[in-house]
Amino acid sequence: MGADTQPPSAAPRDLYAGPSEAEALKQEATSLPSFDLAPHQVSDLELLLNGGYSPLLGFQGPAEVASVLERMRLPSGALWPLPVTLDVTEAFASTLGSGDRIALRDPEGILLAVMDVEAMGSPDLPAQLQALFGTTDETHPGVRAYRQDRGPVRLGGPVRGVEAPTHHDFVSRRHSPAKLRERFETLGWRRIVAFQPYEPVHRAEFESVLRAATKHAALLLLHPLVGSTTSADLGHVARVRCYEHLLTHAPEASVELNLLDLAPRQGGPREALWHALIHKNHGCTHILVGQDSTVAARELLEEHAVELGIGVVRPEELVYREERDQYVPANEATEARPALATSESEALRRLASGEEVPPWFSYPEIVAELQASSPPRERQGFTVFFTGLSGSGKSTIANALRAKLLARGGRHVTLLDGDLVRKNLSSELGFSKAHRDLNIRRIGWVASEITRHGGIAICAPIAPYAATRRDVRGMIEPLGGFLEVHVATPLAVCEARDRKGLYAQARAGLIKEFTGISDPYEEPQTPELRIDTQDVSAERAAEKILAELAALGFLRPG
Ligand code: PPS
Numbered sequence: 001m002g003a004d005t006q007p008p009s010a011a012p013r014d015l016y017a018g019p020s021e022a023e024a025l026k027q028e029a030t031s032l033p034s035f036d037l038a039p040h041q042v043s044d045l046e047l048l049l050n051g052g053y054s055p056l057l058g059f060q061g062p063a064e065v066a067s068v069l070e071r072m073r074l075p076s077g078a079l080w081p082l083p084v085t086l087d088v089t090e091a092f093a094s095t096l097g098s099g100d101r102i103a104l105r106d107p108e109g110i111l112l113a114v115m116d117v118e119a120m121g122s123p124d125l126p127a128q129l130q131a132l133f134g135t136t137d138e139t140h141p142g143v144r145a146y147r148q149d150r151g152p153v154r155l156g157g158p159v160r161g162v163e164a165p166t167h168h169d170f171v172s173r174r175h176s177p178a179k180l181r182e183r184f185e186t187l188g189w190r191r192i193v194a195f196q197p198y199e200p201v202h203r204a205e206f207e208s209v210l211r212a213a214t215k216h217a218a219l220l221l222l223h224p225l226v227g228s229t230t231s232a233d234l235g236h237v238a239r240v241r242c243y244e245h246l247l248t249h250a251p252e253a254s255v256e257l258n259l260l261d262l263a264p265r266q267g268g269p270r271e272a273l274w275h276a277l278i279h280k281n282h283g284c285t286h287i288l289v290g291q292d293s294t295v296a297a298r299e300l301l302e303e304h305a306v307e308l309g310i311g312v313v314r315p316e317e318l319v320y321r322e323e324r325d326q327y328v329p330a331n332e333a334t335e336a337r338p339a340l341a342t343s344e345s346e347a348l349r350r351l352a353s354g355e356e357v358p359p360w361f362s363y364p365e366i367v368a369e370l371q372a373s374s375p376p377r378e379r380q381g382f383t384v385f386f387t388g389l390s391g392s393g394k395s396t397i398a399n400a401l402r403a404k405l406l407a408r409g410g411r412h413v414t415l416l417d418g419d420l421v422r423k424n425l426s427s428e429l430g431f432s433k434a435h436r437d438l439n440i441r442r443i444g445w446v447a448s449e450i451t452r453h454g455g456i457a458i459c460a461p462i463a464p465y466a467a468t469r470r471d472v473r474g475m476i477e478p479l480g481g482f483l484e485v486h487v488a489t490p491l492a493v494c495e496a497r498d499r500k501g502l503y504a505q506a507r508a509g510l511i512k513e514f515t516g517i518s519d520p521y522e523e524p525q526t527p528e529l530r531i532d533t534q535d536v537s538a539e540r541a542a543e544k545i546l547a548e549l550a551a552l553g554f555l556r557p558g
Helices: 019-029 039-049 062-071 125-133 141-147 177-187 203-215 236-247 268-281 295-308 340-353 364-373 394-408 418-424 433-452 466-479 491-497 502-507 538-551
Strands: 034-036 086-088 101-105 111-116 119-121 153-161 192-195 219-222 255-257 286-288 311-313 318-321 326-329 382-387 413-417 456-460 481-487 529-531
Touching: 019 111, 019 153, 039 086, 039 111, 039 153, 062 119, 062 125, 062 153, 125 141, 177 219, 177 255, 192 203, 203 219, 203 286, 203 318, 203 326, 236 255, 236 364, 268 286, 268 295, 295 311, 340 364, 382 394, 382 433, 382 466, 382 538, 394 413, 394 418, 394 456, 394 481, 394 538, 413 418, 413 433, 418 433, 433 456, 433 466, 466 481, 481 538, 529 538
Parallel strands: 034 101, 192 219, 192 286, 219 255, 286 311, 382 456, 382 481, 413 456, 481 529
Antiparallel strands: 086 153, 101 111, 111 153, 119 153, 318 326
16 A cells, blocks of 8 residues: 555554552652753643654654664664753753653643653754754854754653643644544544645645645644744734634535644754644645645655555646636636746735735735734834933933833823933832843833833833943834834033032942943944934934834834
8 A cells, every 4th residue: 555545554663651650750740850941841741641642652862863864863773853852951951860750840830741751861962963054154044943943952761641731822723643633533534645834825825735635535633833933923813713714615524623742843854744744643644745745755755655654635726717717727727827936925015914815815814813912013012122221212212212212192101211210110129230130121021011011111211331221222122113213322421410419429439330421331333213312302302213113114204
């Protein structure tokens, strides 16, 4: 029997203990060293425990990793293209010896599994990165993702499950491999094509994958990854809601949606093969390889399809025929082919700018979903982050800006002024570097929440350190706008003004660590705006900021 016709194989074994063994493990765990897993490690553990990573029985030690990197196989010879390791801090590893048992807990401390530590070591990271990605360059997304470890030491050894990780969203769409196979059986399907979308799926793509499944007389399984990612892309909730809408546009019981809680590794062709293996463990007989997959990934999958027992399906490219209001295969179209690529990029542009999107491009519910989750800039939140010396005029400009924004109406504005924050949010903090950094991070966190929810945050602290300002920018930019305004009034002018009398006290040594006098101020190198209050009034400065926000699209002009 060829890979193309192979029925689903038996469900892989899970690694959960039965009730009495689980109870004993819980008792034992009270005296074991505990390791609180990061979210991506919980995803790995869940797939180990539920058989999604079968035939693995635990986290891989150095010998297994070496074998995987060298030949894409486990020491047993079974195909396995990517390492699954448990990274821990040196401090935690130093408390362990080989043969010890440890309790693996979720980030809240709930016991999920007990692990026998059979191997421990710090890998030769550059060599591993080279083997996996062909480079050690930090700009490669795979290298960046691989480095986001919990620590430099990796523990290997078998795991025994006590409790499955808890999920609160889309619970009915998170089936284990065994449950999913049961579901396929109930629905009466023996051929299942896995389709793993990364982005929202629009009409052309959905119609082509549906056709491919129909052609293979198979159920289409939408099997998107929803594991933790560091990218600022559309969050998984909006993506899953988009996929749920797709179900209503397919013939009844022809498409299933199941979420694969797996963090993406950016591992290229090896990862494509790895995903195929995981889909297979979930009962899929075929895997769909779309237009966006690379030639190398397709070739690697096709090379191993028979061994894997999974058929590779390539959907046809479809084009939209306006006169028929239909998608047809590109090679069947007799009339002159419409310039779909141009229309598609135009549709995506419209989607991004909140303009109307033609119904041939996508389903209205999906367009609405995307527009709600990534509104056009003028409906997104933003933060205006002032930085500058004490007495430079930050608060005065910030107040003028706040008044002008409120006068335009329709927006909520929160002012996080340096002095106010220190009274309400940071009253216990002083002016050491550590305390200033903590103060700015608190301000940044509040501003990021305001921005996330579509509000306007105006922050006006001294914020003397460039690295901390950069971190705050990094927290906010993925969620909306961020405008850094350097109020660059020279120190001599601030000191001459000395409205609070603080400079005089600082010069007299009565106030220690005073910015500009006895403490550093690192000037921003590339702020969005630089304002010297010697040259402009606070009113004029606020207007300049409004104009900049309008030019960036965060405010309507006028
Ligand atoms: S920081 O560095 O961003 O955490 O500072 P910030 O929270 O903005 O607080 C600055 C205000 O605190 C008063 N103040 C001092 N400033 C600088 N250095 C020292 N040592 C200090 N001690 C008290 C001062 O009034 C600052 O207010 P502004 O509005 O900037 O003049």
